[in-house]
Amino acid sequence: xxxxxxxxxxxxxxxxxxxxxxxxxxxxxxxxxxxxxxxxxxxxxxxxxxxxxxxxxxxxxxxxxxxxxxxxxxxxxxxxxxxxxxxxxxxxxxxxxxxxxxxxxxxxxxxxxxxxxxxxxxxxxxxxxxxxxxxxxxxxxxxxxxxxxxxxxxxxxxxxxxxxxxxxxxxxxxxxxxxxxxxxxxxxxxxxxxxxxxxxxxxxxxxxxxxxxxxxxxxxxxxxxxxxxxxxxxxxxxxxxxxxxxxxxxxxxxxxxxxxxxxxxxxxxxxxxxxxxxxxxxxxxxxxxxxxxxxxxxxxxxxxxxxxxxxxxxxxxxxxxxxxxxxxxxxxxxxxxxxxxxxxxxxxxxxxxxxxxxxxxxxxxxxxxxxxxxxxxxxxxxxxxxxxxxxxxxxxxxxxxxxxxxxxxxxxxxxxxxxxxxxxxxxxxxxxxxxxxxxxxxxxxxxxxxxxxxxxxxxxxxxxxxxxxxxxxxxxxxxxxxxxxxxxxxxxxxxxxxxxxxxxxxxxxxxxxxxxxxxxxxxxxxxxxxxxxxxxxxxxxxxxxxxxxxxxxxxxxxxxxxxxxxxxxxxxxxxxxxxxxxxxxxxxxxxxxxxxxxxxxxxxxxxxxxxxxxxxxxxxxxxxxxxxxxxxxxxxxxxxxxxxxxxxxxxxxxxxxxxxxxxxxxxxxxxxxxxxxxxxxxxxxxxxxxxxxxxxx
Amino acid sequence: xxxxxxxxxxxxxxxxxxxxxxxxxxxxxxxxxxxxxxxxxxxxxxxxxxxxxxxxxxxxxxxxxxxxxxxxxxxxxxxxxxxxxxxxxxxxxxxxxxxxxxxxxxxxxxxxxxxxxxxxxxxxxxxxxxxxxxxxxxxxxxxxxxxxxxxxxxxxxxxxxxxxxxxxxxxxxxxxxxxxxxxxxxxxxxxxxxxxxxxxxxxxxxxxxxxxxxxxxxxxxxxx
Numbered sequence: 047x048x049x050x051x052x053x054x055x056x057x058x059x060x061x062x063x064x065x066x067x068x069x070x071x072x073x074x075x076x077x078x079x080x081x082x083x084x085x086x087x088x089x090x091x092x093x094x095x096x097x098x099x100x101x102x103x104x105x106x107x108x109x110x111x112x113x114x115x116x117x118x119x120x121x122x123x124x125x126x127x128x129x130x131x132x133x134x135x136x137x138x139x140x141x142x143x144x145x146x147x148x149x150x151x152x153x154x155x156x157x158x159x160x161x162x163x164x165x166x167x168x169x170x171x172x173x174x175x176x177x178x179x180x181x182x183x184x185x186x187x188x189x190x191x192x193x194x195x196x197x198x199x200x201x202x203x204x205x206x207x208x209x210x211x212x213x214x215x216x217x218x219x220x221x222x223x224x225x226x227x228x229x230x231x232x233x234x235x236x237x238x239x240x241x242x243x244x245x246x247x248x249x250x251x252x253x254x255x256x257x258x259x260x261x262x263x264x265x266x267x268x269x270x271x272x273x274x275x276x277x278x279x280x281x282x283x284x285x286x287x288x289x290x291x292x293x294x295x296x297x298x299x300x301x302x303x304x305x306x307x308x309x310x311x312x313x314x315x316x317x318x319x320x321x322x323x324x325x326x327x328x329x330x331x332x333x334x335x336x337x338x339x340x341x342x343x344x345x346x347x348x349x350x351x352x353x354x355x356x357x358x359x360x361x362x363x364x365x366x367x368x369x370x371x372x373x374x375x376x377x378x379x380x381x382x383x384x385x386x387x388x389x390x391x392x393x394x395x396x397x398x399x400x401x402x403x404x405x406x407x408x409x410x411x412x413x414x415x416x417x418x419x420x421x422x423x424x425x426x427x428x429x430x431x432x433x434x435x436x437x438x439x440x441x442x443x444x445x446x447x448x449x450x451x452x453x454x455x456x457x458x459x460x461x462x463x464x465x466x467x468x469x470x471x472x473x474x475x476x477x478x479x480x481x482x483x484x485x486x487x488x489x490x491x492x493x494x495x496x497x498x499x500x501x502x503x504x505x506x507x508x509x510x511x512x513x514x515x516x517x518x519x520x521x522x523x524x525x526x527x528x529x530x531x532x533x534x535x536x537x538x539x540x541x542x543x544x545x546x547x548x549x550x551x552x553x554x555x556x557x558x559x560x561x562x563x564x565x566x567x568x569x570x571x572x573x574x575x576x577x578x579x580x581x582x583x584x585x586x587x588x589x590x591x592x593x594x595x596x597x598x599x600x601x602x603x604x605x606x607x608x609x610x611x612x613x614x615x616x617x618x619x620x621x622x623x624x625x626x627x628x629x630x631x632x633x634x635x636x637x638x639x640x641x642x643x644x645x646x647x648x649x650x651x652x653x654x655x656x657x658x659x660x661x662x663x664x665x666x667x668x669x670x671x672x673x674x675x676x677x678x679x680x681x682x683x684x685x686x687x688x689x690x691x692x693x694x695x696x697x698x699x700x701x702x703x704x705x706x707x708x709x710x711x712x713x714x715x716x717x718x719x720x721x722x723x724x725x726x727x728x729x730x731x732x733x734x735x736x737x738x739x740x741x742x743x
Numbered sequence: 744x745x746x747x748x749x750x751x752x753x754x755x756x757x758x759x760x761x762x763x764x765x766x767x768x769x770x771x772x773x774x775x776x777x778x779x780x781x782x783x784x785x786x787x788x789x790x791x792x793x794x795x796x797x798x799x800x801x802x803x804x805x806x807x808x809x810x811x812x813x814x815x816x817x818x819x820x821x822x823x824x825x826x827x828x829x830x831x832x833x834x835x836x837x838x839x840x841x842x843x844x845x846x847x848x849x850x851x852x853x854x855x856x857x858x859x860x861x862x863x864x865x866x867x868x869x870x871x872x873x874x875x876x877x878x879x880x881x882x883x884x885x886x887x888x889x890x891x892x893x894x895x896x897x898x899x900x901x902x903x904x905x906x907x908x909x910x911x912x913x914x915x916x917x918x919x920x921x922x923x924x925x926x927x928x929x930x931x932x933x934x935x936x937x938x939x940x941x942x943x944x945x946x947x948x949x950x951x952x953x954x955x956x957x958x959x960x961x962x963x964x965x966x967x
Binding site for chain 2 (some may be wrong): 496
């Protein structure tokens with residue numbers, strides 16, 4: 047038997063964890079990083095890149111790179127019409143199944159997610175091999191989903207696992223998983239609220255914990271609300287949205303001058319999407335963010351771009367330019383802005399002011415610096431944070447509780463690092479929320495705990511979750527008749543009696559829905575079933591009992607039997623937004639044929655990861671508030687300049703495919719920053735010794 | 744307070760063939776989980792008498808204890824038959840817990856069990872209950888006027904306030920009915936037999952009628 051892991055398949059990042067000696071641990075790469083960015087990119091030769099490398103390719107080859115695919119899981123094309131403009135990749139498909147166009151290939155969201163899962167599987171297998179395990183194969187996993195995911199989204203996640211070659215032991219809800227990880231120390235008992243604001247989804251779950259049983263009383267949320275929305279607001283702002291003129295007067299000097307010798311290493315020519323893929327929406331529509339105002343190249347000599355990147359080498363259709371006379375920034379430039387605003391957002395979690403710095407190292411690229419304050423960002427994102435509060439109130443009402451009755455509040459998800467979010471949650475529940483565990487990792491840890499419970503049969507803890515949405519069927523006049531109410535503990539069953547309308551009728555059509563609304567059209571269509579094999583009888587005589595079963599994964603199955611004859615009916619499932627079992631099987635077969643990144647490509651990726659770590663650390667050091675003072679007092683003349691120029695050099699070569707050059711520059715940057723790192727370390731040690739807060743310096 | 748119909752008193756374990764009591768969850772002989780039998784009900788499943796006053800803490804405790812016994816989490820490595828039995832029993836337990844937790848659904852379930860069940864979900868009185876004639880008449884008049892107000896573009900605050908005022912007497916009736924239900928439930932528990940049950944049923948249908956009235960007002964309030 048192979049290994050079993052817990053996987054947090056996130057909108058922004060994914061993680062894999064396992065339990066050893068009763069303790070869950072996140073599996074990290076050699077640099078200690080546990081997060082695998084949920085980004086998948088397809089190289090020119092069809093090589094699939096996942097994680098950090100794919101994330102880098104967003105800046106060089108945005109149209110062949112897919113991120114936030116979780117937002118598309120279990121969705122049809124019509125569901126996402128409004129937001130295709132924000133994504134650099136093409137979104138299309140016919141009927142229920144949405145397809146994402148990357149280069150000349152098309153993938154369904156479960157297939158894209160499967161690439162991420164396979165990467166996590168490899169990471170775990172490499173780790174187990176390193177630990178000296180003889181059988182290091184990872185073949186089973188518990189995968190987490192937002193509590194508010196509907197049946198189609200859960201099924202799509204399970205399909206992704208199967209396509210990745212994993213037996214999905216269980217789909218569990220993210221907030222509940224987090225509560226398991228928190229519950230390990232057994233201190234927590236009573237009523238707990240888990241507030242989970244991730245990259246793309248929001249969940250609130252109210253639990254009662256007693257005798258080791260984690261019983262969810264109510265859950266609510268929004269599967270389309272998260273850090274992504276905050277990022278989009280900031281991007282719109284930077285690119286000249288509605289919030290006043292962008293970049294006012296804060297233009298910085300050109301950053302990182304690079305020597306002419308490096309020019310040969312510049313990013314590979316971009317290849318646009320092949321124009322042939324039929325039925326696909328041509329994204330991105332760069333016009334969506336309103337008038338694109340800048341930074342116009344004329345504003346000052348120092349501002350470059352957003353130039354149409356690598357002009358001569360772009361092939362394929364220009365993104366939607368024809369429809370609008372204004373030429374927007376290239377997808378790569380938008381990604382550059384996205385990266386910068388995310389960094390600024392992170393910075394503002396522990397300081398009041400920061401700079402949005404954009405510099406992609408390319409001479410023709412986008413380049414500017416803009417000061418931004420926490421207050422400004424908070425004003426901008428307040429409506430998003432506000433949108434999380436109504437689901438909290440609804441969940442409390444469903445649980446029959448007042449906010450004041452909640453004993454503990456747990457924060458989960460990267461977006462809960464935002465001070466405004468913490469304040470609002472604290473206000474609502476009237477208590478300081480817990481955040482002892484890393485909000486990025488706690489879900490994966492909980493998934494690993496659940497995987498361990500399933501495998502070992504350990505009965506110390508038991509998780510009893512609920513179905514987030516009511517399940518119903520269509521009745522006369524397009525009305526939904528509810529069969530299993532929301533917040534029912536799962537597994538749960540419900541049944542409904544059907545009969546025939548015409549003499550000798552042998553089949554009945556049934557339409558299954560999920561949602562709280564009365565009209566069928568306002569709810570989510572899950573599937574259409576055809577009951578066949580009803581014995582021919584006069585109309586109204588057959589009594590067909592249809593049994594709906596929601597299993598512990600929150601996934602529905604249907605059985606039926608005619609009660610008079612006790613004949614089992616065949617139920618043909620036609621999912622409204624999903625893959626058939628045959629399609630999933632085929633995708634699993636195809637995935638074996640898909641070439642994966644070969645050994646050399648892996649080495650290159652590792653070199654780039656290493657380089658990125660050093661770049662990140664250096665940039666962080668150079669952003670320190672006392673950097674000028676340090677330079678004056680402790681650094682040699684020209685030392686900072688040297689660091690800056692080597693940094694720029696490394697960034698130039700980062701995207702080349704020359705591994706040795708990347709390693710050479712990484713080494714150079716390492717050597718040149720060693721002294722600065724020592725100085726900074728000394729200063730913080732001294733500050734700590736003299737009782738001063740390092741952050742105050 | 745057992746059911747009046749005669750039912751078999753044993754079920755057979757499919758694993759070892761031994762006989763097991765009807766309300767047993769596991770075979771006394773081979774300790775395997777038993778498939779869910781068609782006999783039995785939510786009360787007996789939870790080891791409770793067929794009574795309407797249930798101690799909430801006791802119910803919670805039974806629910807947790809039984810969940811620990813047959814949740815599918817603990818049968819992952821078991822045979823397919825055991826896994827199916829675990830799923831069936833867990834589902835049934837959850838359904839039972841959900842039904843018996845709330846006094847209203849508990850009464851509805853008992854009525855069904857005792858053969859006085861409603862024909863459809865949440866069936867209500869067909870006719871206006873005599874004790875409510877006055878209120879229903881006043882409410883309908885008021886609703887007509889409010890709709891007219893709205894049609895003429897009255898301010899939301901104005902018609903909402905009127906609707907709220909119209910709601911209050913009905914809400915008072917609901918509270919009153921639920922208290923009476925509580926009383927009748929006590930009579931059933933004390934051995935009131937068929938008469939208590941019949942009274943309970945009539946009161947229950949009236950309560951549902953009121954409930955539907957309130958839901959109608961709620962819809963009126965939320966419709967834009």
